[in-house]
Amino acid sequence: xxxxxxxxxxxxxxxxxxxxxxxxxxxRLLHTLVPVIRxxxxxQMDDEALIEDVIQDVLLTLHRVRHTYDPGxxxxxxxxxxxxxxxxxxxxxxxxxxRREVTEDEQVLNMADSTQIKNAEQRESREELxxxxxxxxxxxxxxxxxxxxxxxxxxxxxxxxxxxxxAVKSLLHRALSNLRRYGASHGKS
Numbered sequence: 001x002x003x004x005x006x007x008x009x010x011x012x013x014x015x016x017x018x019x020x021x022x023x024x025x026x027x028r029l030l031h032t033l034v035p036v037i038r039x040x041x042x043x044q045m046d047d048e049a050l051i052e053d054v055i056q057d058v059l060l061t062l063h064r065v066r067h068t069y070d071p072g073x074x075x076x077x078x079x080x081x082x083x084x085x086x087x088x089x090x091x092x093x094x095x096x097x098x099r100r101e102v103t104e105d106e107q108v109l110n111m112a113d114s115t116q117i118k119n120a121e122q123r124e125s126r127e128e129l130x131x132x133x134x135x136x137x138x139x140x141x142x143x144x145x146x147x148x149x150x151x152x153x154x155x156x157x158x159x160x161x162x163x164x165x166x167a168v169k170s171l172l173h174r175a176l177s178n179l180r181r182y183g184a185s186h187g188k189s
Contacts (some may be wrong), residue, residue, distance in 0.1 A: 006032040008076070016071035030059060037083050044087040050094060057086040068154075070166060077173045132182050140175035143168055 006014050006028050018026035034055060041054040061082050069078055133141050139161070146157040147168075158168045 004028070011075040011079075012069075012071045012073070015066065015069050015075060019066060019069070019071075030062070033062075033079065034059075036079070040080060040083040041087050044084070045091060047094075050090055054083070054086050054090045057090065058083050061086060070169065073166065073169055074173070077176070081176075132179055135182055136175055136178055140171050140178065143171045144175045144179070147172060 011029065011032075014025045014029040018029060037055050037058045038051060041051045041058075045051060045054075058079075062079075065082070069075070133144060136144065142161060143157055146152045146160060147154065152160065154165050154168050154172075157163075158165045161168065163171070
């Protein structure tokens with residue numbers, strides 16, 4: 001028996017039911033989300049095996065953190081944040097593995113050049129990031145810096161900024177939407 005897809009506008013309701021212990025709602029929601037997660041992962045990478053790994057990581061993460069979802073908030077941005085984080089993690093793991101395969105002689109020969117290139121790239125990325133952040137309204141910028149740069153939890157950021165967790169989530173969602181829009185208008189994905 002196949003599970004029919006859950007319409008997007010019902011995702012928050014199905015997640016709330018899953019949070020309350022409804023296993024059928026949870027199974028239908030996860031079944032519906034797999035192609036969505038696959039599409040989100042494909043935006044970041046083209047390695048099918050890695051995409052499948054990301055899908056599994058996202059599903060496991062959803063299961064682990066499902067209690068943190070607020071059914072009063074949009075579901076897709078919450079899912080996208082998780083998928084983005086798991087995609088970045090997978091790409092980092094892949095990069096670390098690829099770097100370990102380089103021979104020691106190649107490492108010695110390329111060390112100075114790669115260090116200079118890496119430092120320049122980091123400087124350029126940091127300047128670009130701060131350029132984008134400077135375009136955000138101050139409260140949005142503060143929330144992005146707290147959560148993504150200082151790695152605070154939502155609760156910690158809420159306490160520091162004297163806001164509710166829902167307000168922090170809302171500001172973060174708007175900030176990330178603005179950053180995506182800025183990035184797209186500057187040729188970044």
